[in-house]
Every structure is written in structure tokens, then in C-alpha cells.
Amino acid sequence: MDVPYSGCRMARVDGLTGPFGCTPAVETRALVKWYGAHPALRGVDLCVGRGEILALFGPNGAGKSTLLRILAGLVRPTAGSVQVTGLEVGKNGDGVRRVIGVLAHGHQLYDTLTGRENLLFAATMLGLDRAAERVAEVLTKVGLETAAEGRVKTFSSGMKRRLALAKLMLREPKVMLLDEPFTNLDLQAAKLLEEFLVTSKAAGVTTLLATHDLTLGFTVADRMAVLQQGRVVFDAGRDEVSRESLRSLFSLHGELWGGE
Amino acid sequence: MIFARRVLAIAWKDLVAEWRDRESITAMCFFAFLVLFLFNFALGGDQTLIRGASSGLLWLAFAFTAVLGLARSVQGELANDCLDGLLLYPAEREAIFLGKLCGSFSVILLVELISFPIFSVLYNMDIWSQLPKLLLITVPATLGFATAGTLLSAMTVGLRAREAMLPFLLFPLTIPLILAAVRGTEVVLRGEAFELAMPWLKLMAAFDVLFLVGSLLTFELLIEE
Numbered sequence: 001m002d003v004p005y006s007g008c009r010m011a012r013v014d015g016l017t018g019p020f021g022c023t024p025a026v027e028t029r030a031l032v033k034w035y036g037a038h039p040a041l042r043g044v045d046l047c048v049g050r051g052e053i054l055a056l057f058g059p060n061g062a063g064k065s066t067l068l069r070i071l072a073g074l075v076r077p078t079a080g081s082v083q084v085t086g087l088e089v090g091k092n093g094d095g096v097r098r099v100i101g102v103l104a105h106g107h108q109l110y111d112t113l114t115g116r117e118n119l120l121f122a123a124t125m126l127g128l129d130r131a132a133e134r135v136a137e138v139l140t141k142v143g144l145e146t147a148a149e150g151r152v153k154t155f156s157s158g159m160k161r162r163l164a165l166a167k168l169m170l171r172e173p174k175v176m177l178l179d180e181p182f183t184n185l186d187l188q189a190a191k192l193l194e195e196f197l198v199t200s201k202a203a204g205v206t207t208l209l210a211t212h213d214l215t216l217g218f219t220v221a222d223r224m225a226v227l228q229q230g231r232v233v234f235d236a237g238r239d240e241v242s243r244e245s246l247r248s249l250f251s252l253h254g255e256l257w258g259g260e
Numbered sequence: 261m262i263f264a265r266r267v268l269a270i271a272w273k274d275l276v277a278e279w280r281d282r283e284s285i286t287a288m289c290f291f292a293f294l295v296l297f298l299f300n301f302a303l304g305g306d307q308t309l310i311r312g313a314s315s316g317l318l319w320l321a322f323a324f325t326a327v328l329g330l331a332r333s334v335q336g337e338l339a340n341d342c343l344d345g346l347l348l349y350p351a352e353r354e355a356i357f358l359g360k361l362c363g364s365f366s367v368i369l370l371v372e373l374i375s376f377p378i379f380s381v382l383y384n385m386d387i388w389s390q391l392p393k394l395l396l397i398t399v400p401a402t403l404g405f406a407t408a409g410t411l412l413s414a415m416t417v418g419l420r421a422r423e424a425m426l427p428f429l430l431f432p433l434t435i436p437l438i439l440a441a442v443r444g445t446e447v448v449l450r451g452e453a454f455e456l457a458m459p460w461l462k463l464m465a466a467f468d469v470l471f472l473v474g475s476l477l478t479f480e481l482l483i484e485e
Contacts, residue, residue: 108345109342
């Protein structure tokens with residue numbers, strides 16, 4: 001099977017320079033995470049260039065979410081180093097939080113507040129100027145301008161994901177960490193997210209996208225990596241790999257995708 | 261300025277959520293009434309006994325009740341992974357702590373204020389003439405209890421048995437505070453000179469300062485993994 005693998009692949013984004021040919025926006029070295037006696041990550045080396053979209057595939061329990069949580073500074077690694085935009089995550093948490101945006105599996109919204117109140121709260125916590133205007137802008141972008149006066153607990157799952165996306169848009173991050181971002185999105189909202197990823201990429205935003213959805217991941221990503229049992233078992237640019245070879249890899253590695 | 265806005269935003273969010281759901285306040289008020297009623301019932305009609313034990317019973321009711329509210333302080337953020345969301349803001353951890361503290365303190369104080377008339381009726385106490393002095397005892401005691409409770413709520417948030425662990429850790433830690441509040445309230449309810457309550461008030465103030473400073477210094481370590 002013709003599928004490339006490298007433990008630490010560097011992005012090849014034009015115009016970027018660095019020790020390995022790119023300026024990494026995200027870099028992990030020998031990253032290890034143990035939860036008690038269970039290893040979640042067993043030495044992950046990744047380097048993602050500025051403006052690159054990396055799709056992280058892998059079965060449940062492969063370590064995708066753990067990797068994203070470590071990059072976000074929510075979980076401390078057992079060993080190894082993590083840098084986001086050149087900032088050491090463990091030592092400069094506040095600096096890292098200023099440049100990242102996270103779309104997590106849980107929507108991180110308060111059920112008792114309205115959609116607009118959730119975003120106004122986020123804007124205050126982010127210290128944004130013109131908060132009300134910015135909130136109105138992003139609500140319009142995600143198509144929730146009228147529904148925003150309702151409490152989040154009355155929202156459908158798709159509306160909650162849209163609102164979470166609006167919250168991400170408020171941040172204007174340099175690095176986005178997206179965990180299953182297409183889950184529960186209808187076609188229109190999925191299209192909106194795709195467009196947002198493309199616009200963000202054009203603006204130089206780096207994205208790490210953990211997903212089970214091979215098709216969507218393949219559509220939006222510049223590069224694909226597969227995590228299995230806490231290790232990167234595959235890492236290649238989109239132009240180097242066909243969907244079929246990736247699918248073969250998934251079958252080779254067993255239980256990965258169920259219905260995919 | 262941004263720091264203060266963040267503190268107020270978190271407190272506002274918690275209070276709005278509480279006002280709309282009224283889950284904690286309803287449960288806390290009912291629990292306070294139940295404790296006060298049961299103690300009153302257990303002591304029978306002996307007015308001397310009731311008067312002697314009333315301040316202790318009042319603070320037992322307040323302490324038990326406050327735990328219900330404090331349990332939700334940080335642990336309530338676990339729903340929808342909101343705690344992660346809160347920690348992902350580029351906000352000072354101290355602002356998060358103070359915001360949560362303001363929310364908890366306000367809810368507990370409100371429940372205590374609602375409980376005063378119930379206490380007055382059940383225990384046949386005229387607290388209204390002594391209300392300002394009573395508040396001088398209640399406010400610092402509640403602040404200390406809320407401070408320790410918010411910190412411990414954050415500390416136990418990652419534990420499986422967090423709801424059981426909170427009172428288990430909180431009550432032993434706040435014994436000096438509860439004792440001071442009981443003694444201070446006793447002085448006020450007996451109508452004695454307020455100067456006699458000053459040592460207890462000072463003890464509570466010292467406890468408040470110690471815990472507030474300690475909490476601000478350690479909150480970041482405790483709330484992060």
C-alpha cells in the first residue's frame with residue numbers, strides 16, 4: 001500500500017521558512033500522556049505550519065481529543081514539549097489562550113442564558129471592544145440573528161453548534177482546534193463552517209481538525225494525519241494521498257471507521 | 261477595568277442562571293426551613309434550651325444549606341463542558357475565582373436573609389431590632405464560608421465523589437469560622453454589648469483575609485488539571 005508515514009512531518013506551505021522548511025504554528029515533540037496506567041499519547045511529533053489545515057483522523061480512543069486538549073492547555077502532558085505560535089503551552093498558558101480558538105465536542109454554552117447573552121458573556125471574557133456589534137455580526141454570519149433571543153436550552157443540537165461556531169468566530173484566533181466540528185451540523189451550517197475554514201486559512205489561521213468524517217476531512221484539509229493508539233501512524237499532504245489509499249490504511253488498521 | 265468586568269460578567273451569568281432556574285435557591289431555602297423546623301421540633305417547648313442553642317442551630321442550618329449552593333458553584337460548570345470553555349478564555353484565573361465567589365456569596369446571603377424571618381418565627385426571637393448587628397456577623401461569616409467553599413468546589417471538581425468530598429473537606433476547615441459566627445450571633449441575640457462580639461468578628465476577618473489570599477494564590481493550580 002502506497003501510504004507515506006513520518007513521525008514528524010513538516011508542512012510545506014509556500015513562503016514559510018524554518019529549521020525544517022516551515023514556520024510551525026503548532027509543534028509537538030515526543031508528546032506523551034498517561035491517564036493513570038492508560039497511555040493516551042505515546043510520543044507524538046507533529047508540526048503544523050501557519051495557515052495549514054491538518055485533519056486528524058483516528059478511531060475513538062486514539063488520542064485525538066487528548067492531543068487537542070493538550071494543545072489548548074487544558075491537559076498537561078506527561079512528557080514532551082508543545083508549542084503554539086512559538087509559545088510553550090505549559091509555561092505561557094495565558095499567551096496561548098489569546099491565540100487559540102477551540103470548537104470542542106461539548107458546545108460549552110450556558111443553557112439558561114440566551115444565545116446572544118452567551119456571546120456577550122464570551123465577548124466580555126475575551127475583552128472585546130464593540131461587543132454588541134461584534135456579537136450581532138457573528139450571529140448574522142451563522143444565521144441565528146432572530147433565534148438568538150431564545151435560551152440555549154430550547155435550541156436544537158444544530159443551532160447549538162452554530163452558536164458555538166459564532167463564539168469561535170468572535171475570537172479571531174491564530175490557531176483553531178476543532179474537535180468533530182461537523183457533528184450535528186445541517187448541510188447549510190456545514191457549508192458555512194467549510195467557508196469559515198477557507199477564509200481563516202487565507203488569513204493565515206492554522207487549523208487542527210479532529211474528525212471521523214473522512215470525506216469532509218479530505219475536502220477541507222491540506223494534510224492528513226492518522227492517530228492510532230496514541231501514535232501518528234500516517235501523515236501526508238492531500239496531494240500525496242488518495243482517499244482510497246487512506247481508506248485502505250483505515251481497513252489495515254482495523255476497527256477505525258465503522259460505516260465509512 | 262477588564263479584570264473587574266470579567267469578575268462581574270461571571271457573577272452576573274451565575275446569578276441570572278440561578279434566577280431563571282431557581283434550582284439552588286429553592287432547594288436551599290427549603291432545606292434551611294427543614295433544618296430549623298426539625299431542630300425546633302427536637303428541642304420541644306423548652307424556651308430556655310431553645311434560646312441557648314438558637315445561634316448554633318441557626319449557623320448549622322446556614323452551613324448545611326450553603327454546601328448545597330457551593331456544590332454547584334464550580335461543579336455546575338461541568339455541564340456542556342462549560343468549565344473548559346471558561347478556562348479557555350484568556351482571562352486571569354483570579355477573575356474567574358472572584359466571579360464564582362461573588363455569585364455563590366450572593367446566593368448564600370440571599371438564602372440566609374430569607375431564613376431570618378423563618379428563624380424568628382420558629383424560635384420566637386425578635387431579630388429585627390438586632391438586624392444590622394446580625395448582618396455584621398452574617399456577612400463576614402458567609403464570605404469566609406463562600407471563599408473556602410468555592411476553592412474546595414474547584415479542588416474537588418475533577419473527583420468522582422466530588423459532591424461527597426465537598427462537605428467532608430469544607431466543614432473541618434471552617435470550624436473556626438462557624439464557631440466565631442455562632443459566638444458572635446449569640447452575643448447579638450442575647451442583646452449584649454456588641455463589643456463582646458468584636459473578638460469573634462476579628463477572627464472571622466482574619467479567616468476571610470487568609471482564605472481569600474490563599475484562594476487567589478492557589479486557584480489556578482487547583483482548577484487546572
